[in-house]
Amino acid sequence: MSPKTLAFHLLLAFALVVGAVRESHAASARAIDADVDAALSRFYRTVGGARELVQDAAGVLVFPSVIKAGIGFGGEYGEGALLRHGHTDDYYNMVSASVGFQLGVQARTVIILFMTEEALWDFRRKQGWKVGVDGSVTLVTVGVGGSIDTNQIRRPVIGFILDQKGLMYNLTLEGSKISRIDR
Numbered sequence: 001m002s003p004k005t006l007a008f009h010l011l012l013a014f015a016l017v018v019g020a021v022r023e024s025h026a027a028s029a030r031a032i033d034a035d036v037d038a039a040l041s042r043f044y045r046t047v048g049g050a051r052e053l054v055q056d057a058a059g060v061l062v063f064p065s066v067i068k069a070g071i072g073f074g075g076e077y078g079e080g081a082l083l084r085h086g087h088t089d090d091y092y093n094m095v096s097a098s099v100g101f102q103l104g105v106q107a108r109t110v111i112i113l114f115m116t117e118e119a120l121w122d123f124r125r126k127q128g129w130k131v132g133v134d135g136s137v138t139l140v141t142v143g144v145g146g147s148i149d150t151n152q153i154r155r156p157v158i159g160f161i162l163d164q165k166g167l168m169y170n171l172t173l174e175g176s177k178i179s180r181i182d183r
């Protein structure tokens with residue numbers, strides 16, 4: 001691929017991501033909080049045992065709408081909130097870039113549960129926490145019967161990715177950078 005073609009594809013992917021982010025960008029803390037509440041409600045309805053798991057977590061990081069867009073090169077962006085004991089503690093964004101076959105725009109919900117105070121502290125002490133480098137997130141899938149067994153989850157940081165139909169499989173958060181933002 002020539003440098004000119006590469007530059008064109010990068011510019012086009014950037015324009016798609018920025019355009020998609022503008023559409024989904026939460027304008028205020030109040031808007032983010034409302035979107036987080038709606039995402040959690042959907043999570044509880046979709047995944048059996050989710051409410052109990054969230055109640056047991058030291059912290060819950062919810063990105064209601066992470067937009068992924070690309071043409072060959074792509075990126076994703078989303079804003080969300082960290083909840084502790086049911087209340088918003090801080091606001092965060094999630095950013096990642098990717099290379100490979102990809103075309104189009106996709107929205108998904110990402111929920112990350114910090115199951116121990118130590119895991120939550122490790123996350124909060126970083127200026128920018130990169131999944132797979134600063135900490136790993138074990139993505140949970142739903143078993144037979146459509147629910148998770150909360151007794152089987154023993155990892156310090158677990159994650160769920162949902163699309164419009166429900167829990168998504170075979171996805172990764174590796175390489176995503178999560179940073180605190182002001183709202």
